[in-house]
Amino acid sequence: MAEFALSRDPFGRLVLTGEDGVAHVAVVPVRAFPIGAPDEGLSLVSADGHELAWIPRLEALDTARRTLIEQDLASREFVPEIRAIRAVSSFATPSTWTIDTDRGPTALVLKGEEDIRRLARSSLLIADRNGIQFLVRDIGALDRASRKLLDRFL
Numbered sequence: 001m002a003e004f005a006l007s008r009d010p011f012g013r014l015v016l017t018g019e020d021g022v023a024h025v026a027v028v029p030v031r032a033f034p035i036g037a038p039d040e041g042l043s044l045v046s047a048d049g050h051e052l053a054w055i056p057r058l059e060a061l062d063t064a065r066r067t068l069i070e071q072d073l074a075s076r077e078f079v080p081e082i083r084a085i086r087a088v089s090s091f092a093t094p095s096t097w098t099i100d101t102d103r104g105p106t107a108l109v110l111k112g113e114e115d116i117r118r119l120a121r122s123s124l125l126i127a128d129r130n131g132i133q134f135l136v137r138d139i140g141a142l143d144r145a146s147r148k149l150l151d152r153f154l
Contacts, residue, residue, distance in 0.1 A: 004044075004053050006065045014072055016044055016052050024052055028070045034077070035119055035135065042069070079107070081135045082126070085146040091153070096127065101134065108134060113153055124150075 005017040006027075024046050027048035029121040032041030044053040048107040058066055089096040091110045099105070108128035110116070124136040139147060 004070050006044075010109070011121065014044075016046075023134050027052060029072055035079075035123070035125070041094075044069075067080065079135050081137055082142075084143055085149045087092060088149055099134070108132070110153070116153055 003019050007015050007017070009015050009025060013025055014029070016024045016027040018024070026047040028047075029043050030043045030045050031038055031073045032043065036134070039058045040056065042058055043051050043056040044055070046052050053068075054059060058069065061069070080103045082099050082101055084100040086098040086100065086105075088098075093110055095110050097108050097110060099108060108126070109130075110126065111129050117125045117127075119125055124139065126134045126136065128134065136150070139150065142150065
């Protein structure tokens with residue numbers, strides 16, 4: 001991993017200064033595996049899309065740089081995890097789902113079954129009509145009633 005300094009400019013954008021002393025403004029951290037391994041494999045990308053630094057593990061960074069990266073990621077990433085499906089308005093789409101997430105209860109509107117994507121054998125990513133992605137990390141961890149409702153759409 002190459003050495004670099006990381007800071008914020010007066011506008012709140014990330015600035016990466018490489019070993020060569022060149023400052024790159026508006027750097028964006030991009031996770032290689034945002035769902036499966038969020039803390040492994042992270043790239044710092046320039047405003048024009050070129051990789052400036054590769055970070056194998058986020059925990060390998062010092063606290064100051066890790067905090068700046070985590071703050072930037074948190075401001076852009078919002079993927080609530082579904083803990084329970086309480087009700088669905090209809091088994092035909094579009095349908096409104098009443099759900100409990102790790103961020104509290106809410107509702108999502110499923111436009112079609114194609115908005116449910118299988119990530120792995122037991123995990124799903126569900127997109128609502130507003131483009132918000134909801135994660136089901138482990139279908140087996142859902143309660144029986146939630147699994148039964150979900151099975152109607154799979």
